[in-house]
Amino acid sequence: MSGSKAEDLNKSKSTEPAIALKRIRTIMRSTADTGPINSEGLFVVSKATKLFIEYLAKGSFDFAKSGTLSYDNLAKMVNENDKLEFLLPIIPQKITVREYKEILSKESDGDSSEEEEQSGEEEEAAAKSS
Amino acid sequence: MVERIEDLNLPAAVVARLIKEALPPSANVSKEARAAIARAASVFVIYLTASSTAVARKKNHKAITAQHILEALDQLEFESFVAPLNEDLENYRKVIKEKKDSKASSKKDDTMEVDDAEPEQDDE
Numbered sequence: 001m002s003g004s005k006a007e008d009l010n011k012s013k014s015t016e017p018a019i020a021l022k023r024i025r026t027i028m029r030s031t032a033d034t035g036p037i038n039s040e041g042l043f044v045v046s047k048a049t050k051l052f053i054e055y056l057a058k059g060s061f062d063f064a065k066s067g068t069l070s071y072d073n074l075a076k077m078v079n080e081n082d083k084l085e086f087l088l089p090i091i092p093q094k095i096t097v098r099e100y101k102e103i104l105s106k107e108s109d110g111d112s113s114e115e116e117e118q119s120g121e122e123e124e125a126a127a128k129s130s
Numbered sequence: 131m132v133e134r135i136e137d138l139n140l141p142a143a144v145v146a147r148l149i150k151e152a153l154p155p156s157a158n159v160s161k162e163a164r165a166a167i168a169r170a171a172s173v174f175v176i177y178l179t180a181s182s183t184a185v186a187r188k189k190n191h192k193a194i195t196a197q198h199i200l201e202a203l204d205q206l207e208f209e210s211f212v213a214p215l216n217e218d219l220e221n222y223r224k225v226i227k228e229k230k231d232s233k234a235s236s237k238k239d240d241t242m243e244v245d246d247a248e249p250e251q252d253d254e
Contacts, residue, residue: 014217014218014221014222015218015221015222015224015225018144018148019140019141019144020141020144023137023140023141024175026137026138027137027138027140027172027175027176027179028175028176028179028194030138030176031176031179031180031183033183034179034180034183034194035183035186035191035192035193035194036192036193036194037193037194038193038194038195038196040195040196040219040222040223041182041193041194041195041196041198041199043196043218043219043222044196044199044200044215044218044219045175045178045179045199047214047215047218048174048178048199048203048208048211048215049140049171049174049175050148051208051211051214051215052170052171052174052208052211053145053148053149053152053167053171054148054149054151054152056167056170056171057148057149057152057153057159057167058152058153060163061153061157064157067156067157067158068157068158068159068160069149069153069157069158069159069160069163070160070162070163071160071162071163071166073163074163074166074167074170075166078170082207083206083207083208086173086174086177087170087173090166090169090170090173091166091169091170
């Protein structure tokens with residue numbers, strides 16, 4: 001069973017959780033009706049979170065024109081990727097004041113009964129117009 | 131329970147390091163982008179937990195296991211994470227088993243062979 005030294009090194013790296021399991025547990029348990037999580041589950045979530053951070057960093061860097069990853073690059077990725085929809089409320093695309101005023105004037109032209117729905121779509125509409 | 135709201139954030143230094151490791155060495159990351167990725171990662175944990183809870187519940191399981199989480203990732207279209215995670219999990223199980231075995235053998239002073247160490251560990 002005991003592999004070469006290189007293998008052991010590799011193994012220890014992949015089994016050492018990147019993010020403290022205790023913190024992961026705290027966040028997981030903050031969700032109201034979550035049951036107990038076993039240690040394997042905790043380990044997998046920690047590793048998945050690491051993969052997710054890498055996924056976001058790499059994906060948004062593809063939008064970076066200079067060598068600097070900016071918030072706008074990240075927001076663009078979130079906006080264009082369907083499976084990242086859950087991040088839209090916390091990583092909205094930024095819009096200029098002028099764009100915002102345009103949206104407002106468009107909204108007041110439209111049916112006022114749809115106000116509730118439209119406010120949610122504002123960001124998306126703004127993203128498309130930019 | 132959560133005592134301080136900061137406990138729901140992932141450690142900033144760890145997140146910064148993971149971002150840096152994912153990008154080419156010459157890349158820079160704006161402060162704002164770094165903070166947003168950290169926030170996104172916290173939300174991801176909650177999102178994944180909620181989905182895993184739903185998977186577990188469907189099977190009438192109360193506790194969340196690695197399998198529930200992997201299934202949830204698949205449902206959330208992060209199926210590309212599943213293969214590397216399975217690999218990590220396999221290694222994790224091996225390490226836990228080795229630890230248990232060495233503990234058992236040192237305790238019992240090698241008089242007994244431990245042939246069936248359960249890797250499953252339910253805390254709480």
